[in-house]
Amino acid sequence: MKVILFGATGMIGQGVLRECLLDPEVTAVLSVARRTTGKTDPKLREIIHDDFSEFSSLANELTGYDACFFCLGVSSAGMSEAEYTRVTYDVAVAAAKMLAERNPGLTFVFVSGTGTDSTERGSTMWARVKGKAENAILAMPFKASFAMRPAAIQPMHGETSRATITRVGYATLGWLFPIIKAAFPKLVTTTERLGRAMLALAKHGSPKRILESADIDELGRQAELEPS
DSSP states (O other): OEEEEEOOTTTHHHHHHHHHHHOHHHHHHHESSSOOOOOOTTTEEEEEOTTOOGGGGGGGTTSSSSSEEOOOOOOTTTTOOHHHHHHIHHHHHHHHHHHHEEEEEEEEEEOOOOTTTSOOSSSSHHHHHHHHHHHHHTTTTOOOEEEEEOOEEOOOSSSOSSSSHHHHHHHHHHHHHHHHHHOOGGGGGEHHHHHHHHHHHHHHSOOOSEEHHHHHHHHHHHHSOOOO
8 A cells, every 4th residue: 555644744644654654554655745754764755845735746746646644734823714724724625636636546534633613614713624624625536535533642652743832732741641531531542543543544444434533543443453
């Protein structure tokens, strides 16, 4: 299986990249990002791409893949709806359209977030925009497409966020994850399980096209139990 990964330098993407490189069924991983991951692996190839508003210049490079894991994301804090739409909806849809044209047999997995608004009419700006992106991607002619809505994500293997406030928060409050998991088991998963859940979707699909945090954690847990 050949995988394209967007957002490999973020916390979620780092975890997903790790699981892809460890999976014997994954033969190649293409990271599309604005900066290098800093990792070297025989399976891994990187494209440094500055303009995420268009991917037509990469059309030939983005052909012949089986799955795309779209892990790009930013906080909406301090952003207008127009700005957040540009970096969240426009980028994801531009990438998805190109991939749908060049890879009709591809499975596209989009990382969204818990509380996303599928109606696109709610009062929370980020949830409306994420919902709009989900709806657009799920309507495209892929072999299969899924939206993942994680809540709290525990980094397991040194993954870190590029956002300072998130990085500091995880560093100071990370010890709370076992307590949160015990109190709210449906709201916590790990970078490891999220990555394995993505791979399971690409390999086997799912009757659910939108997976909430508990669905992600359970799918990742089941993948852990599969013989390697």
